[in-house]
Amino acid sequence: MTQNKLIVSNWKMNLKLSDSRILVKKIIKSSKIIKPHIKKIICPQFLLIPHISDLIKKTKICLGSQNCHYQESGAFTGESSIELLKKFKCKYVILGHSERRKYNAETNSMILKKIQTAFNHGLKPIVCIGETINLRKKNKYLEFLETQLHGSVPNMEEIIIAYEPIWSIGSGLIPSFSDILEINNFVKKYLYERKQLKKVSFLYGGSVSSKNIKGIIENSDIDGALIGGSSLNAEEILKIVSIFNFY
Numbered sequence: 370m371t372q373n374k375l376i377v378s379n380w381k382m383n384l385k386l387s388d389s390r391i392l393v394k395k396i397i398k399s400s401k402i403i404k405p406h407i408k409k410i411i412c413p414q415f416l417l418i419p420h421i422s423d424l425i426k427k428t429k430i431c432l433g434s435q436n437c438h439y440q441e442s443g444a445f446t447g448e449s450s451i452e453l454l455k456k457f458k459c460k461y462v463i464l465g466h467s468e469r470r471k472y473n474a475e476t477n478s479m480i481l482k483k484i485q486t487a488f489n490h491g492l493k494p495i496v497c498i499g500e501t502i503n504l505r506k507k508n509k510y511l512e513f514l515e516t517q518l519h520g521s522v523p524n525m526e527e528i529i530i531a532y533e534p535i536w537s538i539g540s541g542l543i544p545s546f547s548d549i550l551e552i553n554n555f556v557k558k559y560l561y562e563r564k565q566l567k568k569v570s571f572l573y574g575g576s577v578s579s580k581n582i583k584g585i586i587e588n589s590d591i592d593g594a595l596i597g598g599s600s601l602n603a604e605e606i607l608k609i610v611s612i613f614n615f616y
């Protein structure tokens with residue numbers, strides 16, 4: 370049986386309103402090609418969410434946000450609440466992205482609280498983990514990833530993990546297929562055995578393109594991909610979707 374696959378667009382802080390509308394309209398126009406086992410999820414910056422929500426409302430495309438707060442409401446200047454994200458039909462939320470860990474000083478314990486709150490309110494967390502190039506070179510990456518999983522994943526039924534090595538994001542470099550498979554097996558074993566999760570989906574993220582995705586799917590047993598740069602171009606993201614259609 371074909372397993373479900375998640376293709377997540379992480380637009381980051383990119384795209385003007387007009388460009389985002391053009392991109393989404395192109396994806397909708399081609400959405401007939403998206404096979405039923407594929408879930409296409411778009412994660413725009415906060416202020417684009419209401420607009421994109423309106424555009425995709427009659428389609429099977431899903432919406433996610435790039436962050437949420439761990440409190441429901443209150444004196445948290447500059448934040449946005451899960452309640453509003455849900456009002457605009459967000460179903461997913463990216464949490465623990467390395468850019469938020471770096472620029473917003475997010476820690477594993479903050480991410481844990483966010484995952485818990487998102488999950489309790491019915492948003493599906495897509496949790497990012499990934500090592501630096503130094504940790505990879507020193508062969509310390511598994512310990513580091515285990516620390517991230519240990520500190521940020523609460524006891525819950527189901528989770529989506531996106532493995533995004535920091536050195537791969539936006540660089541054009543990707544790990545070998547066998548390295549991705551190693552992390553896939555490592556993450557699933559850890560979360561099934563040590564945290565007793567019932568379902569773990571494993572996405573790969575970092576310089577995914579239409580040129581490398583076929584090899585990653587065929588050799589690394591992924592359940593989907595988290596895509597930054599390549600998701601900003603309609604032709605490129607649709608090529609990636611059409612490759613996933615075959616698996």
Ligand code: PGA
Nearest residue numbers: 538539575576596597598
């Ligand atoms: P990239 O970004 O595809 O541009 O490398 C991925 C991400 O940061 O989610």
